[in-house]
Amino acid sequence: MNSERPLILVTNDDGITAPGIRALIEVMNEIGDVYVVAPDSPQSAMGHAITINNTLYCDKIIIDADAPQKEFSCSGTPVDCVKIATHEILTRKPDLCVSGINHGSNSAINVIYSGTMSAAVEAGIEGIPAIGFSLLDFSMNANFEPTKPFIKRIVANVLQNGLPKGVVLNVNFPKLEEDQIKGMKICRQANAHWEEEFDKRTNPMGRDYYWLSGKFVNSDKGEDTDEWALANGYVSIVPTQFDLTAHHYIQELNSWEL
Amino acid sequence: MNSERPLILVTNDDGITAPGIRALIEVMNEIGDVYVVAPDSPQSAMGHAITINNTLYCDKIIIDADAPQKEFSCSGTPVDCVKIATHEILTRKPDLCVSGINHGSNSAINVIYSGTMSAAVEAGIEGIPAIGFSLLDFSMNANFEPTKPFIKRIVANVLQNGLPKGVVLNVNFPKLEEDQIKGMKICRQANAHWEEEFDKRTNPMGRDYYWLSGKFVNSDKGEDTDEWALANGYVSIVPTQFDLTAHHYIQELNSWEL
Numbered sequence: 217m218n219s220e221r222p223l224i225l226v227t228n229d230d231g232i233t234a235p236g237i238r239a240l241i242e243v244m245n246e247i248g249d250v251y252v253v254a255p256d257s258p259q260s261a262m263g264h265a266i267t268i269n270n271t272l273y274c275d276k277i278i279i280d281a282d283a284p285q286k287e288f289s290c291s292g293t294p295v296d297c298v299k300i301a302t303h304e305i306l307t308r309k310p311d312l313c314v315s316g317i318n319h320g321s322n323s324a325i326n327v328i329y330s331g332t333m334s335a336a337v338e339a340g341i342e343g344i345p346a347i348g349f350s351l352l353d354f355s356m357n358a359n360f361e362p363t364k365p366f367i368k369r370i371v372a373n374v375l376q377n378g379l380p381k382g383v384v385l386n387v388n389f390p391k392l393e394e395d396q397i398k399g400m401k402i403c404r405q406a407n408a409h410w411e412e413e414f415d416k417r418t419n420p421m422g423r424d425y426y427w428l429s430g431k432f433v434n435s436d437k438g439e440d441t442d443e444w445a446l447a448n449g450y451v452s453i454v455p456t457q458f459d460l461t462a463h464h465y466i467q468e469l470n471s472w473e474l
Numbered sequence: 475m476n477s478e479r480p481l482i483l484v485t486n487d488d489g490i491t492a493p494g495i496r497a498l499i500e501v502m503n504e505i506g507d508v509y510v511v512a513p514d515s516p517q518s519a520m521g522h523a524i525t526i527n528n529t530l531y532c533d534k535i536i537i538d539a540d541a542p543q544k545e546f547s548c549s550g551t552p553v554d555c556v557k558i559a560t561h562e563i564l565t566r567k568p569d570l571c572v573s574g575i576n577h578g579s580n581s582a583i584n585v586i587y588s589g590t591m592s593a594a595v596e597a598g599i600e601g602i603p604a605i606g607f608s609l610l611d612f613s614m615n616a617n618f619e620p621t622k623p624f625i626k627r628i629v630a631n632v633l634q635n636g637l638p639k640g641v642v643l644n645v646n647f648p649k650l651e652e653d654q655i656k657g658m659k660i661c662r663q664a665n666a667h668w669e670e671e672f673d674k675r676t677n678p679m680g681r682d683y684y685w686l687s688g689k690f691v692n693s694d695k696g697e698d699t700d701e702w703a704l705a706n707g708y709v710s711i712v713p714t715q716f717d718l719t720a721h722h723y724i725q726e727l728n729s730w731e732l
Contacts, residue, residue: 263522
């Protein structure tokens with residue numbers, strides 16, 4: 217590999233063979249030397265889970281014999297993939313970690329459930345500039361082509377400007393053709409939530425069980441949110457942090473009689 | 475149940491039979507009407523994972539026949555427990571959700587991997603005042619007695635003052651006797667991280683596998699952090715939020731050439 221090209225770690229949560237990560241690998245091969253370390257099976261909604269009570273397998277595999285990237289399939293979560301990549305597979309700290317392209321939205325509160333974004337956050341914790349990419353299309357046949365020029369511009373900016381310690385980017389793409397996308401917007405996370413619905417069924421043994429489902433509800437009318445940008449034809453970029461301290465509430469808590 | 479007493483949801487990530495949650499249930503029974511909905515097996519380090527590709531079981535069980543609480547054992551993650559409790563089990567929104575007492579620390583960056591805190595965060599997302607409690611002792615024989623008077627004071631304050639939308643509390647206890655604890659401190663999350671180490675082994679079939687382990691490194695010298703408080707004999711209380719937007723970086727990002 218050419219050492220003057222950036223070293224790029226690619227991961228995701230839909231699994232190493234998902235079309236979204238294959239599209240991201242293709243774009244990254246144009247930009248740098250690519251290592252892929254991704255889950256061997258779908259890991260959506262795994263949040264920041266890590267594997268501490270089970271063994272981890274991580275095997276070198278070849279999915280596309282004609283392509284230059286090196287690939288490793290891992291039995292763990294997206295966060296496990298980042299940890300094992302940086303500590304066991306890569307010989308130096310990567311210049312960038314990209315996660316995705318996720319099949320489905322990671323805007324608003326979805327960021328907190330997202331394996332895609334948790335992988336990017338883990339890279340951020342390790343001091344690696346990191347970006348999570350998601351397309352608002354759950355389909356396995358989703359069209360990732362329109363996202364590619366935007367990904368290139370965002371990655372070029374991150375490689376040039378860097379990202380401050382403690383900040384990673386959460387990028388979501390609307391499900392639109394390239395010429396329908398109006399541009400990119402820097403946003404805040406919309407104040408939205410899921411209204412859960414449980415589908416209760418009975419198994420053949422007569423025991424009740426549930427399927428989790430739900431409805432996404434956005435009650436945030438702000439035009440500076442990711443939800444607004446996506447609904448209005450823009451790519452949303454939310455700078456995302458992992459200092460979870462509610463600094464604004466420290467002063468008030470100090471007035472409590474504890 | 476007496477409807478004038480607060481309705482309290484108790485959960486954890488170590489599993490419904492763990493000594494930590496049994497101690498927390500005991501304290502909550504003195505304060506309100508208690509429902510326990512907790513994982514049927516250990517779910518440590520599950521972060522904010524939810525179960526979307528698998529069935530969920532949730533069964534009423536009796537662990538302590540002489541105690542007043544109602545208990546449900548759930549096959550899912552801590553976040554699943556909160557969702558199923560609020561949408562399928564409880565007949566009204568609880569006045570409080572407490573999670574723990576965790577066997578082991580959830581201070582600093584541990585908050586992001588923690589099933590205990592993710593359960594509290596999920597309750598917060600649903601608009602329920604919520605607190606995660608953790609003791610800096612991984613042992614199954616950990617002594618939870620010293621934490622009880624502090625838990626009562628914190629819960630009394632939360633029930634009286636409420637918590638603002640978007641804020642939950644992350645409470646950690648040092649491993650000390652009650653008379654050795656100097657008091658409680660409102661803190662920020664320390665800027666600490668894990669230095670991963672992977673223990674590589676070979677299984678009987680000759681295939682390599684890994685165990686994730688690591689060393690906790692605190693590089694944050696601030697005396698306003700949870701790590702400082704715990705190391706100096708205080709209970710740490712960190713107000714914790716789930717708006718992950720790095721608001722301070724939005725202005726800078728807007729100057730990028732995207």
